[in-house]
Amino acid sequence: MQSAALGDLMLGSSPWAWRPSRTSWFEILSQRAAQWQPAPELGLDAAPLVECLVAAAKKEADWLHHPSVTSLTSDNREEGRVQQDFQLAIWTAANARVLTGKIVAPEQLWAWSRSGGFQVRAGVHDLRSLGSAVAEDEWPWPIAVDVWCRSIGLPSEQSWAETPPSTPDDEKRLQYEIRMLLRALTAAKRNLPECVAWMTSMTQVVVPLRRVSETHTQSASSRQHPGLVYITLKDEVQILEALTHETAHQHLFMAEVDGPLVDPTDSGTYSSPLREDARPLLGVLLAYHALAYICAFYVDAVRSDLNPRSRFSEELRAARLKVLDAEGTLESNSRALTESGRQFFELTRQVVSYSEH
Amino acid sequence: MQGREEQLSALDKEAEHLRTRVEDALKETLERGLTSGVFAAAPPRHSRVDHVVTEFLDPRMMESADEGLLGVGDVDDNAKFRAFAERLTGMRDSGV
Numbered sequence: 290m291q292s293a294a295l296g297d298l299m300l301g302s303s304p305w306a307w308r309p310s311r312t313s314w315f316e317i318l319s320q321r322a323a324q325w326q327p328a329p330e331l332g333l334d335a336a337p338l339v340e341c342l343v344a345a346a347k348k349e350a351d352w353l354h355h356p357s358v359t360s361l362t363s364d365n366r367e368e369g370r371v372q373q374d375f376q377l378a379i380w381t382a383a384n385a386r387v388l389t390g391k392i393v394a395p396e397q398l399w400a401w402s403r404s405g406g407f408q409v410r411a412g413v414h415d416l417r418s419l420g421s422a423v424a425e426d427e428w429p430w431p432i433a434v435d436v437w438c439r440s441i442g443l444p445s446e447q448s449w450a451e452t453p454p455s456t457p458d459d460e461k462r463l464q465y466e467i468r469m470l471l472r473a474l475t476a477a478k479r480n481l482p483e484c485v486a487w488m489t490s491m492t493q494v495v496v497p498l499r500r501v502s503e504t505h506t507q508s509a510s511s512r513q514h515p516g517l518v519y520i521t522l523k524d525e526v527q528i529l530e531a532l533t534h535e536t537a538h539q540h541l542f543m544a545e546v547d548g549p550l551v552d553p554t555d556s557g558t559y560s561s562p563l564r565e566d567a568r569p570l571l572g573v574l575l576a577y578h579a580l581a582y583i584c585a586f587y588v589d590a591v592r593s594d595l596n597p598r599s600r601f602s603e604e605l606r607a608a609r610l611k612v613l614d615a616e617g618t619l620e621s622n623s624r625a626l627t628e629s630g631r632q633f634f635e636l637t638r639q640v641v642s643y644s645e646h
Numbered sequence: 647m648q649g650r651e652e653q654l655s656a657l658d659k660e661a662e663h664l665r666t667r668v669e670d671a672l673k674e675t676l677e678r679g680l681t682s683g684v685f686a687a688a689p690p691r692h693s694r695v696d697h698v699v700t701e702f703l704d705p706r707m708m709e710s711a712d713e714g715l716l717g718v719g720d721v722d723d724n725a726k727f728r729a730f731a732e733r734l735t736g737m738r739d740s741g742v
Contacts, residue, residue: 404730405737429726436734453738460735467731468724475723476716525716595716 295544295632304585304640305487309544311349314515317546318353319346321361327374332393332413338378341385352384355493356440356517357401363513372398372442375409382420392416401439403428430474431485432532433494434467440494441514447498447507448519466497466522473525473532480593481529484586488532491539495532497522510535512542526590526600533586537579541633550574550630557625559618562611570625577615578637583608584644605644612641 296309322342327333342361345353357380360366360373375392379400382388391413398409402423409419435441437450444450454460477485493516498507500521508520508531518535522528544550551571558567563576587605591598619626619634626634 405734429730434734437738454735464728464731464735467734468727471727471730472716472723475727480716 295629295636303483304582304643305483307540307636307640308487308490309540310547311354311543313546314543315346315349315353318358318361319343322346325361325377327360327378328371330371330393330395331374331378332391333374333378333416334390337388337390338381341381341388345381345385350384351490352380354491354515355380356435356514359441359514362515365513369441369443371395372439376401376440376442378416379419379423382416383423384420386417386420386424388416388420390416392419399439401435402426403433405436406439430471431478431489432474432492434470435494435496435517436463436467438496441496441517445496445498445519447501448496449499452499463497469525470495470497470522470528473528476525476595477529477532480595481586481589484533484589487582488536491543492516492518492532492536494518495520506531508535510538510542515539526597526604529590530583530586530604533582534579537582538575541575541578544629544633548629549627550633552625552627552630555625557622559622560614561618562614570619570622573615573618574626574630574634574637577612577619578633578640580608580612580615581637581640581644584612585640588644609644612644616641 296307319342322339325335325339325342327335327338342353357376360370360377363373375394375398378392383402392415393413394409394411396411398411400406400409400419400423404426406426407422433440436448438444438448439450449463454463477488496517496519498509498519498521500506500523506521506523506527508518510518516539518532518539520528520531520535541550549571551569551574555570557570559570559573561568561573561576562580564572568576584605587601587608590601591605595601616638623631623634
């Protein structure tokens with residue numbers, strides 16, 4: 290019998306319809322919210338905030354799967370705590386519009402919103418007013434861009450926040466890369482609506498990474514920063530592929546909350562189509578699942594009005610070879626998958642079949 | 647009879663005019679494709695794309711690179727992309 294937590298994908302239906310259940314993730318978030326103690330410097334009345342967060346978690350409110358809740362999901366509660374707790378309080382006030390009361394900014398802080406946010410000077414502020422300013426902020430794209438890592442309150446490694454542009458050319462390069470990202474999001478919103486709906490069910494914010502190589506791109510996501518993906522911005526097609534790749538990981542993270550997909554006692558390492566170094570089997574499953582969706586993305590791109598179609602076809606062929614490679618590795622080592630892992634593998638195989646025709 | 651010849655002559659002129667317009671449009675499209683739509687014309691090889699990206703990262707090229715891939719980016723779009731990119735990068739030190 291298939292685990293309900295893995296969600297369902299009817300044979301022949303769109304791969305974008307598969308969304309693993311988020312119920313267990315929200316249950317854990319609710320427990321963490323119930324224990325949340327905001328930094329004392331903020332002078333907050335914690336009880337109504339905690340009540341709002343717990344109630345929203347029980348309703349599985351979409352706005353909680355967001356980097357603004359890093360205070361609840363990060364294991365590191367020391368570094369950046371004041372800014373992170375400040376952001377969580379403002380974000381909660383923005384989305385649960387019933388909160389009143391004051392919040393103290395012990396120093397100059399930042400209230401992040403979808404179009405970047407605003408500086409908040411040191412002093413006492415009205416929580417509802419700050420929340421309204423964040424809620425009413427308009428951003429025309431389906432995913433926000435957080436260049437300065439303010440949604441998570443700490444500069445990430447290799448981000449522009451960690452090493453800001455130091456020359457006019459550097460600044461131009463950053464602006465150029467952001468324009469590419471916005472153009473890619475615009476194209477996807479207009480031409481790949483199902484893919485974008487699947488992306489935005491998990492990915493809310495992109496942190497652009499500095500490119501350290503002209504030939505390689507990088508991307509990452511973390512269980513501790515829900516809804517946030519890190520990507521280097523090379524060109525529009527690569528950007529959409531990377532968004533698909535990292536969103537797939539965010540979906541897999543949901544699926545594994547109920548229990549491991551790979552036997553935790555398995556210490557073997559295996560070849561992965563996406564990395565040169567041998568990986569644990571979970572790494573291969575992550576790659577397989579991401580590649581399955583990358584193939585689906587290129588299938589939809591080829592069928593759309595987007596260009597260049599020849600590149601989509603070529604990328605699809607390359608991704609198909611890799612996904613079959615990963616499938617072979619997983620088939621040969623399926624004994625190391627748990628029951629949930631085997632079901633996840635089978636569902637992913639159905640996603641792969643979308644690109645077979 | 648003369649009226650018919652005049653009609654044919656007028657049609658010839660119109661046909662010539664249309665042919666010129668089509669040729670000009672084709673020429674313009676090809677030229678645009680070779681300058682700012684390089685990605686679309688490039689073979690789908692990573693090495694080639696890398697090369698093009700390197701060129702695009704030259705600041706002198708960036709100004710003309712706004713049409714990019716995917717066939718998205720009319721005048722209004724590009725103004726919006728530019729405005730938001732400037733806004734986001736300008737937020738490093740100052741508030742809104």
